[in-house]
Amino acid sequence: MATSELFFGPFKVSTQVFYKTRLSMAVVNIKPILPGHVLVCPQRVVARYRDMTSEEALIERVYGTTGATIAIQDGGSAGQSVPHVHTHIIPRKINDFESIDDVYTKLESDEGNVGQFLEIQRQRKIVEGQKKELIVESLMRDPRSMAEMESEAKMLAAEIEKVE
Incomplete structure (x- = not known):
């Protein structure tokens, strides 16, 4: 789904994004506490x-x-x-x-x-x-x-x- 460069703070996450809206994105977590732990954040850093x-x-x-x-x-x-x-x-x-x-x-x-x-x-x-x-x-x-x-x-x- 990710086609343009997106960042989570300083980290490029374009390929980890599994959902986006005009203002937000959902990203899989690099260090999940439990399976399925994901992050939803604004696209703008x-x-x-x-x-x-x-x-x-x-x-x-x-x-x-x-x-x-x-x-x-x-x-x-x-x-x-x-x-x-x-x-x-x-x-x-x-x-x-x-x-x-x-x-x-x-x-x-x-x-x-x-x-x-x-x-x-x-x-x-x-x-x-x-x-x-x-x-x-x-x-x-x-x-x-x-x-x-x-x-x-x-x-x-x-x-x-x-x-x-």
Whole structure:
């Protein structure tokens, strides 16, 4: 598939590329942790997520963070709680967790278990003809309201429109 020169940092990877889009490419890994460990990155060589163009990245700039954790939990054994492929992009700041990798524990905890939350809500009974307001069952953090979530979605959509 690779027909032009492509680089992963200083390394020429044109022949290792197995998929590309206008802005990104997927490359087999020279030192995979496990079989199938691949890399997906922008075609343009850029050192940090925050250095990508607005078209390539948005979240870190909007939230003023210093890094991002990007994760996919694929299957129940990997912590996936909703059976629909999705990528977590988590803006990060230094010392946001006691240990850098605590974010993974948090993703797999009851707090991050969206599937459990949705199932609890599905099982709730209708009271006096109206559904109870959705409430996150975790005592560890307060849920955001629908208005807060809609406001953030509108703000991010506006940020995307600025660059289109």
